[in-house]
Amino acid sequence: MEYFIQQLINGLTLGAIYGLIAIGYTMVYGIIRMINFAHGEIYMLGAFISLIAFLVATTLGGASVAFGLLIALVSTMILTALWGWAVERLAYRPLRNAPKLAPLISAIGMSIVLQNFSQLSQGARVKPLPPLFKGGIELMHGNGFSVNLSYLQMVIMALTVVLMAVFTWVITRTSLGRAQRATEQDMKMAALLGVNTDRIISATFIMGATLAAVAGLMVTLYYGVIDFYIGFLAGIKAFTAAVLGGIGSLPGAMLGGLLIGLIEAFWSGYFSIEYKDVAVFAILVLVLLFRPTGLLGRPEVEKI
Amino acid sequence: MLAVENLHSGYGRIQALHGIDLEVKQGEIVTLIGANGAGKTTLLMTICGAPRASKGRVLLDGQDITQMPMHKIAHLGLAHSPEGRRIFARMSVLENLQMGGVAGDPAHYAEDLAKVLALFPRLQERLNQRGGTLSGGEQQMLAIGRALMSRPRVLLLDEPSLGLAPLVVRHIFDLIRQINRDQGMTVFLVEQNAHHALKLAHRGYVLVNGRVTLAGTGAELLANPEIRAHYLEGGAHGETA
Numbered sequence: 082m083e084y085f086i087q088q089l090i091n092g093l094t095l096g097a098i099y100g101l102i103a104i105g106y107t108m109v110y111g112i113i114r115m116i117n118f119a120h121g122e123i124y125m126l127g128a129f130i131s132l133i134a135f136l137v138a139t140t141l142g143g144a145s146v147a148f149g150l151l152i153a154l155v156s157t158m159i160l161t162a163l164w165g166w167a168v169e170r171l172a173y174r175p176l177r178n179a180p181k182l183a184p185l186i187s188a189i190g191m192s193i194v195l196q197n198f199s200q201l202s203q204g205a206r207v208k209p210l211p212p213l214f215k216g217g218i219e220l221m222h223g224n225g226f227s228v229n230l231s232y233l234q235m236v237i238m239a240l241t242v243v244l245m246a247v248f249t250w251v252i253t254r255t256s257l258g259r260a261q262r263a264t265e266q267d268m269k270m271a272a273l274l275g276v277n278t279d280r281i282i283s284a285t286f287i288m289g290a291t292l293a294a295v296a297g298l299m300v301t302l303y304y305g306v307i308d309f310y311i312g313f314l315a316g317i318k319a320f321t322a323a324v325l326g327g328i329g330s331l332p333g334a335m336l337g338g339l340l341i342g343l344i345e346a347f348w349s350g351y352f353s354i355e356y357k358d359v360a361v362f363a364i365l366v367l368v369l370l371f372r373p374t375g376l377l378g379r380p381e382v383e384k385i
Numbered sequence: 386m387l388a389v390e391n392l393h394s395g396y397g398r399i400q401a402l403h404g405i406d407l408e409v410k411q412g413e414i415v416t417l418i419g420a421n422g423a424g425k426t427t428l429l430m431t432i433c434g435a436p437r438a439s440k441g442r443v444l445l446d447g448q449d450i451t452q453m454p455m456h457k458i459a460h461l462g463l464a465h466s467p468e469g470r471r472i473f474a475r476m477s478v479l480e481n482l483q484m485g486g487v488a489g490d491p492a493h494y495a496e497d498l499a500k501v502l503a504l505f506p507r508l509q510e511r512l513n514q515r516g517g518t519l520s521g522g523e524q525q526m527l528a529i530g531r532a533l534m535s536r537p538r539v540l541l542l543d544e545p546s547l548g549l550a551p552l553v554v555r556h557i558f559d560l561i562r563q564i565n566r567d568q569g570m571t572v573f574l575v576e577q578n579a580h581h582a583l584k585l586a587h588r589g590y591v592l593v594n595g596r597v598t599l600a601g602t603g604a605e606l607l608a609n610p611e612i613r614a615h616y617l618e619g620g621a622h623g624e625t626a
Binding site for chain 2: 256259260262263266267269270271272273274275276277278
């Protein structure tokens, strides 16, 4: 029982991170029907930027960890958002009216470019960050096993809940969110009504990148090591989460992220840690085979 | 107000319009009638910028809008209730109307919303319902109401009668007349339902295979034997599509 709860906590933490990345996939798919395969790299850039920003902030601003983290969080969100915006502007917008395969290939190319850019500019070796949040609380113990919820896990879950709440509010309650939903449903009609759809698409990439940036920061703190290659696996897993939840559905991305995190944690805890990625991608295959619309997705209805 | 000069347009290699000239003056209801596939919808969409005209010009108050981005055209005061209504099905009626206000001045949003809801009381009743759950007639009202939300100078209506019961068609056409009379709205109405459209309109044009073949006042065209033969008789007075 104690062991189960510990895996549950670990899984939820992991799931929060995947969920934040998955939102970027699902939003972009919803609005331009394209899988942004460079999104994992945006998350990786977020991790690097947060590490650099944190080190710069603590060097310049004294030893305060909280101050350093706040600076790192804000600057990572802003700078990573710029990357997300630039990728769309350079690699996808010129292909807006091209056949569907073209932006997909462009995305894969962009992903390789960003990976290599990070490898060349930051080096191929892993970058460590010493643990900043030490300790936690012991929830229960028994059978010689204690269940711990670390302060970092609490921060990650709390920040994720706050971000998702803000994000849901933007989408459902603001005029920007309304224009995004309208553009998603019928881009030409939105333009006929005076919506600058290019700007809405840019905003979508910026929002997705901002959330991925926070995920990057969290991973840097949680695992303590990052390298130029982390975007690939995390990206594909978050993509799996988005597909599991139903690609195009925002609550689906959040739910899918949580489920993937839980599956990974429980599989590692009860079966085999070496096969955890196999378990996750088996889910991807099973979903695509038996429920291609995902848990909360809508079937594509042909317009009459 | 709205003028089209020697307009050529089409989709891909298929040329649908072969040099259209027409004009809609301030305060007028002008109708364009024609059979299925004559190019009526292509004309309205080309006026709004998608597809782009391959030749010719579209002028709004003398300003050339032929190559202008679609969303800017909307902000100049051209509102479109398109073919198939294109309601945002997964957004509420209110949200659909709010989207119509994007090109309007936020300062008179509340006033415009009240005006549209007074014109279409049915929308008031269904304000929080999803657009996709409305009946065809209600969706048509929503499409027109949405277009009116921006206080346009010209209202483009693409086949508002399509797929609706005769009684609903009559109601919609009465409302168009009312909007024109009470608000002085300039209306460009594209219709297959020639009988109703010509009775309503001050002037009309007939489109055949991407060319304007006849023009005149609504009454003249209604009396024209050629039009009677092609568009009116045998069509149960044009009440069915």
